[in-house]
Amino acid sequence: MMLNRSTLLLAVLAFSMLAFGQQASQPQAGTGTPASTACSLTYSSGPLATFTRYCLSGNGNIVQLDSPSGFEYISNGGPMEGYGICDITPNVAYYDYASIDSANWGATTVTTPTATTAKFVRTTGDGIWQLTQTVVQIKAGAAGPGSVKVTMALKNLSTISRNAVLLRIANVNAGPVAINDEFVSSFNSAFGEEPGASWGLGLTTNTFTFAHNGMVLSVPTGPDPCHYVTFISNAAFVGDGSIGHVYAITVPKGATKTVTMTYKPI
Numbered sequence: 706m707m708l709n710r711s712t713l714l715l716a717v718l719a720f721s722m723l724a725f726g727q728q729a730s731q732p733q734a735g736t737g738t739p740a741s742t743a744c745s746l747t748y749s750s751g752p753l754a755t756f757t758r759y760c761l762s763g764n765g766n767i768v769q770l771d772s773p774s775g776f777e778y779i780s781n782g783g784p785m786e787g788y789g790i791c792d793i794t795p796n797v798a799y800y801d802y803a804s805i806d807s808a809n810w811g812a813t814t815v816t817t818p819t820a821t822t823a824k825f826v827r828t829t830g831d832g833i834w835q836l837t838q839t840v841v842q843i844k845a846g847a848a849g850p851g852s853v854k855v856t857m858a859l860k861n862l863s864t865i866s867r868n869a870v871l872l873r874i875a876n877v878n879a880g881p882v883a884i885n886d887e888f889v890s891s892f893n894s895a896f897g898e899e900p901g902a903s904w905g906l907g908l909t910t911n912t913f914t915f916a917h918n919g920m921v922l923s924v925p926t927g928p929d930p931c932h933y934v935t936f937i938s939n940a941a942f943v944g945d946g947s948i949g950h951v952y953a954i955t956v957p958k959g960a961t962k963t964v965t966m967t968y969k970p971i
Contacts, residue, residue: 737830738813740806742768742784745815746823751845757970759853764813765825765838766803767875770906772850772970778877778897778906782925785876785947788857789930790834793868799829802874802927828862834869835860843967852969854911859963861956869956872933873966874949876925879905888921888948889941895919895948896971904970908948911965916953922946 741762747769749758757772768784771777779786789800800807809830816824821842828835837858845851861867877897879886887905888897898905910917922928922936925945933951954962 737811737827738764739808740764740801740803742766742803744768746817748821748842750842750851752847755845755847755850757845757851759842759968761823761840762803763815763825764801764803764806764810764827765815765823765840766801767840767853767855767968768803770853770968770970772845772904776879776904776970778879778970779875781878781881782876785874785925785927787874787927788836788838789870789872789874789927789933790829790836790859791870791930792833793870793931794865796931797831798929798931799834800927800930802876805927833861833863833867835862850970852967854965854967856963856965858961859954859956860961861958864958866955866957869954870930870933870951871954871964872930872949872951873908874922874927874947875906875908875968876927876947877906878925878945884945885943886946887941887943888938888946890919890921890938890948892917893919895921895950897921897946897948898971900943906948907969907971908950909967909969910950911967912952912963915962915964917964918951920949920951922949 744760745763746761756774760769762768766787769780783804787802811828814826823840825838839856841854843852879899894909896907924936
């Protein structure tokens with residue numbers, strides 16, 4: 706039987722509510738790479754009508770994305786895109802949204818195995834989690850704009866099984882005025898767009914193995930992954946907000962669980 710949207714959302718939220726409402730543990734100070742909005746790797750493709758360009762920070766954040774040229778979605782204002790983990794067992798949050806982070810990460814190792822792929826490997830400061838992000842350019846062409854496929858592989862380095870909330874968030878500012886964008890989400894996707902216009906940015910899951918949900922949040926900043934439910938909007942809204950996707954995952958000791966999602970201009 707197929708779950709309806711409210712049932713699946715409740716499944717994800719019930720999992721994360723194990724942490725919600727408690728006081729989060731103090732994050733361990735990291736000695737690794739700090740948050741950064743600097744552009745390190747740039748990718749572009751496509752003819753004029755479907756031209757798509759994006760840039761990645763050294764920590765795997767998307768700090769710029771426009772399509773077609775000049776129609777910017779992320780770098781209007783301070784870039785706020787990235788990833789978060791809530792380790793539910795001790796209620797500890799780890800996040801990096803480019804403009805801000807939780808200061809409990811180790812250094813990032815960056816490789817570019819192909820001309821269209823970048824890989825970012827990071828371990829949390831307490832040595833419990835390793836996050837490997839693989840960001841792949843799906844090139845634009847005559848038939849449509851390009852997209853950015855993001856895979857996040859979460860490895861449990863500890864000696865016990867752990868429950869985690871894993872999320873990806875992007876503050877979408879689809880025009881020069883940040884407070885009037887339109888936001889809507891579904892099970893599998895979330896979108897932010899310029900009102901009355903024909904451009905915006907969507908995030909769609911490609912993984913259906915875990916309880917998950919697309920979401921829009923009523924804040925432009927990335928949330929604490931252990932307390933993100935405070936900011937979820939279950940209805941479409943107009944304002945300054947964010948799009949994202951959340952997964953509820955159990956990771957056995959020594960195991961890796963992987964999710965994939967895609968950003969695409971709409």
